[in-house]
Amino acid sequence: MCTSNAVMTGKVVIVTGANTGIGFEIAKSLAKRGAKVILACRNEETACIARDKIIAQTNNSAVIFKPLDLASLKSVRAFCQDIIETEDKLDILVNNAGIASSSNTYTEDGIIELMQVNHFAPFLLTLLLMPLLKKQPSRILNTSSILHYLGAVDLVNLNKKSCNDVKCYMNSKLCNVLFTAELARRLRETEVVVNAIHPGIVNTGISNNLNVLYATFFKIWCWFCQRSVLEAAQTFIHLSVTDEGASVSGKYFVDCSERFMSWNVNEKVGRELFDLSIKMVKYDGVGLSGLCSDKFAI
Template identity: 40%
Template sequence: MDLDSGRQGHGALLLRCGALLGAALFCTAVLRRWIAGGVCRCSVRMDGKTVVITGSNSGIGKETGRDLAARGARVILACRDLRRAEQAAEEIRRSTGNQNVVVRHLDLASLYSVRQFAKDFLDSEDRLDVLINNAGVMMCPKWLTEDGFETQLGVNHLGHFLLTNLLVPKLKSSAPSRVVTVSSIAHWGGRIHLDDLFFNRRRYSPLESYRQSKLANVLFAKELARRLRGSGVSSFCLHPGVIRTQLGRHVHSWVPLLGILLSLPSLLLMKTPSQGSQTSVYCAVRPGLEERSGCYFSDCAEKEVSPEGRDNAVARRLWEESARLVELKETC
């Protein structure tokens, strides 16, 4: 009798454990589906269109390139690391059957490189239908770019600011065309310190710097839309989601505990690069989106920006200061 009771108790425990495991798996599946967010279900083709994607040798940039190549676009991977970019291009060609995927060198931490890329592009390409400002660095130490800019603002904002302005003539001649800038939900809480953009007077904070650069992306996209109104060129910015990419590699050294947490199974709940690319693709191809130029998107839907991201006066002052820093005499 005692043996039977023990067996029954053991069986009941196994049933409870099984039920808990099943419930946990179900909740994980639901949470993963929710975290994955929106999917771009638009089937628009991009045959005959030319797309430039910065920082596209890995992560969401690479997956954005794969999606647009599958739609028939000529995709230009604008990257600093040419070896990895060539590997990514070959993988995209192989997986999509589109051989019109090319690599060009672009180092956003060098204004010379940005100018050289733009010159070569304008001299050799007939059109530019979509420019996707995707490249970025996240919470790195206080490094300086070739031109003496703090790296996060220099790469995430100033490099793209110069690149976009230099390519505007081709965007206008190819209109209707689009500029898509990858920002982040981290722009909430960000502040633009026009009197100390590079943390020369303040103590450097990797997170504060990152937030400032992502807010700069939002304000840039907004001001670009205002300046290009009526030209046929639209401007959008977006939050891709929390992605399993190499972007957060500096977080591990900056906050060790956070680095440990990011190594736990919670990583399974982050978006894949393919899922994270969906809003970039949406902003690049969705018909009728021109009316929402200047807006901010996430999960393939328009979302609200922070109060700081709606400040038109700061957007204009940041534009003017950015033009001065990159020595751009004529802007759009």
């Protein structure tokens, strides 16, 4: 558990997928400490219920909902435009939303849905919000998974349909760690830090659309080592409020401490994935100025 009692009054936080599961608990915990929390969710009805619950349970009325559907890059752009127009700063961005199915369908953007929701859309979201993040020291928290150790990134086939949701999920979670390490390299001369987190195994809705075999395997796994959403939120809180969370960048955390990343994480693949992601999301560089040190300039 995060042992810090630090308050977050005056801080502005975005949590994607905050209407349920681990994201809800992260948003509630940060609201409890006084932060202004923006719930970035695709389902207005469940997001408003979550917002009202958090306000009632924390007595913090600075909790708001903004629509964000990561399966649509148009929605990502509209969300970021809204945030840039309405917020003066952004202290913490929590890329939490994720899915473990839909490795066999393309979004309107022509990207495999699982890869878009888990990697490409958070990638674009992060870059578009960079001007706000760079206004002051800030922290980006990317939600990966222990399963990233079993992932492999084949850049040529990254956007090919797959019949195996779990394999695609593992690859997307490896992308989260590769992105974290590469972004940290590109941000090393700034006061923006970025880290990846495995929250632990939690019996949330993440397994809802898995096939029977994988869903059963997940339930058995949960039976052995499941934790609560409150426990799963602790590493996010730790990296949001502690001095360590402000000083370490490009690392992978579990249970509030740094752990080694997959041996598949290396600078060459990280750079290639970053460049490929820029092309896939048709990022035009707006908001990027000053993001990269000369050595890593795009």
